[in-house]
Amino acid sequence: MNLATLTACATCRLALTEHPDGHGTIYRHPVTEGRHAVVPVDADQVNDVFDRCHTCTGAPPVWNYHTSLIQIAVLAAVETYNDQWHVCYRCAQFIEADDSEGLTAHCAARMQWLPHHHEYAVLRALHRGIILGRESRTLLTTTDWPPARLTADMLPKIRDRFTGLLRGPAHLPPHLNDPDHRRALADQLDLAPMYWINQEFTDMVNEVGNDQPPAAVTDDLAATPAGLLAWPGPVGDTRQLAAVSWIPHAVGWQLIGYRSIGGTALDDDLMPALRHEIGWLVPIHAEHVTRGTKLDGRHPLGPLVTTWLLIRQQLAEAVPAKLPKATTRAYQRHRRPAPEVRIVRIAPRGTTAAPQRGKAGEGSTRAKPDHRYWVSGHDRQQPYGPGRSLRRTIEIAPFLKGDEGLPIKLSTTVRALGSRGDDRTRRTDQ
Template identity: 65%
Template sequence: MNLATLMACATCSHALTEHRHGSRLGFRHPVADEEHEVVPVDAVHAPQVFNRCHTCSGELPVWNYRTGLIQVMALDVGAVATYNDHWHVCYACAQHIEADDVGALTDRCASFMRWRRGSTEYVQLNLLHRGIVLGREGRTLLTTTRWPAARIAAEMLPKVRDRFTGLLGSPVDLPTAINDREGRQSLANQLDLAPMYWINEEFTELVNAVSRNQPPARLSEELMPSSAGLIAWPGAVGPGQLAAVSWTPQFDGWQLLGYRSIGSALREDLMPALRHEIGWLLPAHAEHVPRRGALDGSHPLGPLVTTWLLINQQMAEAVPAKLPKGTTKAYQRSNRPAPDVRIVRIKPRNSAPGPRSPQPDGTRSRAKPDHRYWVSGHERQQAWGPGRTLRKPIDIQPFLKGDESLPIKLSTTVRVLGNRTAVRDS
């Protein structure tokens, strides 16, 4: 399930609030209803979507606060203004809400509009803020906000993982698909013990180059480097701009959870609090995949499977990461096992040419391809049992064929690993 889809109104391009009533899903304009009907579309299809904090209108929203439906009455004219019951709020405004400081919230938001204290606009805004602060019923982490991507280094992974498992154990709500409390705690417990893999820059470039065309691969224990784990790339990969993916075993398969990252998009004085409370990772895609379920390069979690295939093809090697002493000592003080972080990198190329096989006179050798390409996976009947008379099906996974020194050919584009530009194939 995609957790990162932002819905907007096709008419006004305002990001919408999501409302669930049992099995029914609806959308409303932010803050208050507009004169036109809501026309919900995926925000990628709306021009210049306005997605900002509902209280200050100045910054990207982090939390969705839930209240009752707020109504404000103007006694002098007998008019009633009806507002929303979902409020997308930025991190700075949320600090005032969590502190129950209505005055500070109104001062901050009025300053954006240059409304002075005591003005009619200020008083009305303060009444609305009272309804939000005093009437709040809970808050949910917004996973639909597009943040600048963070750069994740290998030595950061223990802290990145711990911040997310801490978020799983916190009282704040997550998107409905991953908000089951028992499931959240189980996921946190499994990730706490799982190895972490950091894919280096060169390997990440390879993943980005070949993932889109990766044929379907069937998930199995043999394909994965460990029964559970967290893989992170230094930069965003794939169309979904993934920063990391975790996998944990379930009864009949695995739970896969893809994450986007939160870069430094806040004021410097707020970033430490955000890193402590939320961390670096935002869930973007959650999916249960059964054993032998097939995922290809077009899947939102395709870069994970591509990475597994390349590791499984023995194109990479994993070496232990050298972690800061402060990290290892912190784990020791809390009586936790040392974090297992491995750097995955492409194996060094063998520069020595192999011996050439002599060709018999008058025979022609088969032409070798001048590029690497994907070979699709398939099922094979494996002989076994007494006298190898029995057969059982086994999966042959997709693999990249061709010498490691050759460029990678994808449809009409040839990519040379390590180069930043693509050379068009004539």
């Protein structure tokens, strides 16, 4: 399930609020109903979508506060306001402190409204209604944050902040919000090994990922039964994915993909509080994957499968990361086992000289390719038994073919996209 899809109104280009009604989702304009009917579309189809805090309009929203519908009487007329409020981190600080006057002063200053203005009085009443009537808040996963630069020594703290969020009172998107599931997920992540992919290997994943053929997700392919894997910068087709966790269940795994929140996302005075409360990762994709499910490189979690395939092909090696003493001491104080972090990097090239090609007239040899390319997964008949006379079918996972150091051939696949029933794929590399 994609948790990062933002819906906007095609008419006014405002990001919309979502209201499940048991039969589907109702979309509404923010704050109050607009003067036109809502025309909900994927925000990617609209230019310059306005997705800002509903109270101050000055910063990207972090939390969705849930209230009852708020009504304010003004000059014998009654205005009805929304029951969902997308709020930035600074305005959320006022709300959590029950400081309606501070919230009003902050927002009115942006609009240059003075306390004696009529608009100021309406704003004060609205903010009191939000603060006194709030029922819960949900972490928004649709905000497009600038990415963070993740390093290996950050991973223990990154994981702990996310497991703290899972155990905390704030709501998550419905697909991840079941309390029992959240606790179980946090408990398993606490024990899972962590992997940090170095920059050279990350560049390789980005270079070959889009062309990776479908590969079956199996116990043999996964690096470990559970884990958290992070890249230093965003990867994937949309360059949003910063990390992926995988947790086993009876018939497969739950995979969760995350985007990161960079240090430039908020004002400097707010970043320490955000790092403590939310951390670095925001879930953007959650999916239960059964064993044997095939995922290609363009899947939202495809970079994880690409990384696993390259590790399996022994193109990479994992070495223990040296963590700061402060991190290991903090774990010792809380009587927790030392965190296990491994740096995954491209394996050093072998020193064995490549065999020389035969000269002309010395017998025919198969020409070696001058590039590296993906070979799709396929079945192979493997000999075994007495005299290797028997055969059994084994599945070969996709792999990169070609000598180390050769350039990687880019795909020449052209996808003709029509309706879902009319998708076609053409290859031009015949």
